[in-house]
Amino acid sequence: MDIVRYLSQSEVKAHLKLEKAPSEGTARKWPKRMEFRYGTGKNGMYIDGHEREDISEKPEPVQKGEGASIMVSDFCSPDLGWLQSKNGETEARILFKAGKSRDGYFSCEDLCQQIELAIEPFEDHFPGTAIAAFGFDNAPGHQKWADDALSARYMPKYPKKWTGKKGIRMRNGILPNGQQQEFYYPDNHPEFGGCFKGMKKILEERGLTREANLNAECDKFKCPDPNAACCCRQVLFNQPDFIAQKPAIVELIESHGHIAFFYPKFHCELNFIEQCWGYAKFQYRMLPWTKKEAEMEKNIWESLDKVDTEKMRR
Ligand SMILES: [Zn+2]
Known part of the structure; x- marks a missing residue:
């Protein structure tokens, strides 16, 4: 089609x-017939123009340019198509210009914001009458925990001014009797005001006095048996509330009364959105080639909208 388009221009004709x-x-x-093959130029090999014909340079890796690539993140359903509100004013679709000097990288926080955006139109169509099941590929970015998630990974053994990720305090744990367990001393505590209690104290409060006196962790946290009570960290790791810690996107979706699930690892082809991307990309390739971002965005939007509900169902 590129050839036809090129030769259709009046000045070329x-x-x-x-x-x-x-x-x-x-x-x-x-x-x-003329032994040409269609394809894109391969980077990685540069010829400087004055080498002997029978000698070619070693292939050299070339930094992949950021170019003008645009990423799309969207939600679709076999009932509603690409998720949007009834009047079409709110939609879940996000176009993202990935790259250091552009929009940055699509993070778990970005995805969480988008999930909020996707829940809204869903509830607009089914106000209080249906539960959405959100399916995600099993990508590491999708498995990320919230910043205050229960994690024993870096906990100190003894009281310390310490927080979890990004200076955010860890949420409460759950004691064996079902009550909340504060992990921090109150600010007015005479000795450890505002400090993290430490694994020893946390285990003691759970009635695990023997375990509380184990080492903080085995050498480099390479415990011989993942189920053994060998060190404080491993014991906490295997506590029911720590085991039950779910990824941030699951917590978010469940907090809205909906369901989230992950497709099996390395099997994103089971996610029907992959076929939607495939069809949209095919449509995009059929459109005239462009370097202009505004045009790209328009083409992306149009190509995606060509994947209608009927195609999604198929
Ligand atoms: Zn251990």
């Missing part, structure tokens, strides 16, 4: 003295 542009069929057959 005039220059080549063509009455009309070739058909798509001709554009497919002739280059093949």
Whole structure:
């Protein structure tokens, strides 16, 4: 189609003295007969122009340019198509210009914000009458925990001014009797005001006095048996509330009364959205080539909208 499009331009036709542009069929057959093959130029090999003909340079890796690539994140359903509100004003779709000097990288926080955006139109269609089941590929980014999630990984053994990730205090644990367990001393505590209690104290409060006196962790936290009570960290790791810690996106979706699930690892082809992306990308490739971002965005939008509900169901 690129060849047909190129040869359809009036100045090209005039220059080549063509009455009309070739058909798509001709554009497919002739280059093949002339032993051309269609493809994109491969980076990685640069010739400087003055080497002997029988010597070529070693292939050199070339930094992949950020170019003008645009990432799409969206939600679709076999009932509603690409998720949007009834009046079409709110939609879940996000176009993202990934890259250091652009929008940055699509983080777990970005995804959480988008999930909020997707729940809204769903509830607009089914106010209080349906539960959405959100399926995600089993990608590491999707498994990320919230910043205050229960994690024994870096906990100190003894009281200390310490927080979890990004200076955010860890949420409460759950004691064997079902009550909340504060992990921090109150600010007015005479000795450890505002300090993290430490694994020893946390275990003691759970009635695990023997375990509380174990080492903080085995050498480099390589415990011989993952189920053994060998060190404080491993014991906490295997506590029911720590085991039950779910990824941030699951917690968010469940807090809205909906369900989240992950497709099996390395099997994103089971996620029907992959076929939707595939069809949209095919549509995109059929459109005239462009370097202009505004045009790209328009083309992306149009290509995605060509994947209608019927195609999604198929
Ligand atoms: Zn251990």
